[in-house]
Amino acid sequence: KEKKKKKKKTPLPSFLSMAAAVASAPASLNFPSPSSGCRGTTSHRAAAASSSCVLNSGSSSRMPTSAPKPTTVSPSPLLYPDDFASRLGLGLDHAVAGLERLFSSPSHSPLAPPPPSTGGRDADPSGGGGGRPLRVAYQGALGSYCQEAAAAAFSSLPASRLAAFPCPHMEDAFAALEDGSADRAVVPAENSLDGPIHRNLDLLLRHPRVEIAGELVLPVNHCLLALPGADHAALGRVASHPQALAHCRGRLADLGLEVDEVPNAADAARALADGRLDDGTAVIGSRVAAGEFGLAVLRDNLQDTAAGGNYTRFLQLSLRSPDGSSCHRDGGVGRRKATVAFSPEKGPSELFRAMWAFQSRGMSVTRVDHRPNRSKPLRVVERVGSPPTANFDYVFVVDVEEGEPAGNSAAFESAVDGLREMCGFVRVLGRYTCDAMRC
Incomplete structure (x- = not known):
């Protein structure tokens, strides 16, 4: 009998292949709901890649359409993209998005379920040397203003006693507290020019186990960032988040710069450092972003309210004690x-x-x-x-x-x-x- 030719499937790329391999021990990962895009817990049998396989959320590269099958046979079967998504009961796009969100946080170890959270009681916030470092989740990307706030909130700790990591989605910081990946979280609450960040207030109401443990008010310092050695006169465009551009509208007009709105200022700074923005483009971002990505600060306090008035209030969050009472x-x-x-x-x-x-x-x-x-x-x-x-x-x-x-x-x-x-x-x-x- 003539065998029917099966349509050849495209295996997952290397950074997802290991994550999609079926292991013997069940684990629980958070994936966005197909209907709402919100995180939901999906049980599966997925072995995950090591930390070297963490996805770069700022990268613009796309998933390749084909990849050679591995020559080494895994003890667990290798899943193709559609098979993997089918076992999770999700569409392919939602399954891949869930993996990207999981691996974008270095604190989420997919090799084993996280330890039960103790609200940071086994950490050592005093920095005295006992216990493990304090794990702090902050909303936003590497180089964001929230990263700056997280460092300021725990500035009394030595660098070796603080393990801070970004959460690209607002829900992720709350989930990190509840699944034990973080002892504390730092989220923005309101800005003196733009008002409250209602999404975080809604999340506080929806997560009764999470409580406010402290607050911090920081001035917003918008910096004009460019590649080292860039000629200021050659700059013609500036990219940043719409809020940052609005805060600096007057100064940008004086400089004669055209504006490009992007979803995330920190990601724009990363893209500039990686050479993914057009020549003659600068970015509005934080000094933290300049340090993280090796950019030059051409102008400081670029906001129109340089004399004062642009501040952001951040909240420090933690889990309530097991009996539901406040720990702080x-x-x-x-x-x-x-x-x-x-x-x-x-x-x-x-x-x-x-x-x-x-x-x-x-x-x-x-x-x-x-x-x-x-x-x-x-x-x-x-x-x-x-x-x-x-x-x-x-x-x-x-x-x-x-x-x-x-x-x-x-x-x-x-x-x-x-x-x-x-x-x-x-x-x-x-x-x-x-x-x-x-x-």
């Missing part, structure tokens, strides 16, 4: 703060009473924000003699300075009890020390 009520030399989320039963009309619960006990509300109440999007109001009306319902998030004596637990707990009398939902997102602004 003691220590620190700054003002004591708390962040509380609540949803009044009668809606925004009860907001004054909620504020008074703190003010009447000697505490000051320093910030108020609100987010959609996803568990109860609409609040229906019944009125006698009139048809019912429906209004959107909200979760309010407030920052409170606890006053004197610092960290007065009795007064704070009493205020929270007062909130519970008028709210269907109350959660303390963290009690922490407010760090002094770094200038």
Whole structure:
């Protein structure tokens, strides 16, 4: 009988081949959902490549269309791309994207499940030499402003006692805490020019095991970066994130530079260093990016508010203790703060009473924000003699300075009890020390 010719499949490239090999021990990896793109946990039997196979998230190279089969036979069968995706129940694009996200973080060891998180209690934040280094996840890419914030937040630690790594997606920093890959996480909360970063506030509400352990306010210093030896007069374009370009619009106009918007300023700095940008192009980025990628700083404080006014507030996150209580009520030399989320039963009309619960006990509300109440999007109001009306319902998030004596637990707990009398939902997102602004 004449054998039917089978269509030849293209094997995975080398950096995914090892990751796609089926091993005997099950593991759990996070992959984006095909419908939402959000991380979800998918059980599989995948052996992974070593740390030398970590993907370069800043690279513009694409997956090759063909690759020779390995000559060495693995004890586990080698999966082709479509087979691998099929076993995970995902499309090929989603499966590969999941692997890229996994390997983009050097702290995620795919060879074995991560150890259970202890909230950093087996690390040595004091830098005294005992325990392992403190593992800190920060949102963004290598060379981002968040990397600078992570270094500043733990500046008291020797370099050997701090292991910081980037998380390209906002959800990844929270996942790193929950799966034990990180002891702390540093995320941006708001900018003095652009306002709150609501995505991180939403993630705090969706991850009840994560709490705020501290905060840090840093000035934003936008730098004009170019290749070493570049002629300033030869520059005609500048690439960066739309926010950074907006912050520097006036200065860029004075310099006569055209702008190119890119998704990530740090990735643009990497691309410039790798020679992947056109000649005559500069980048707006941080001094950290200049140091990471060997770029020259042509101009400092390029933002239009060079005299002051452009600051970003960062939050330091950690896991709550196993009993659900906060781990960070003691220590620190700054003002004591708390962040509380609540949803009044009668809606925004009860907001004054909620504020008074703190003010009447000697505490000051320093910030108020609100987010959609996803568990109860609409609040229906019944009125006698009139048809019912429906209004959107909200979760309010407030920052409170606890006053004197610092960290007065009795007064704070009493205020929270007062909130519970008028709210269907109350959660303390963290009690922490407010760090002094770094200038």
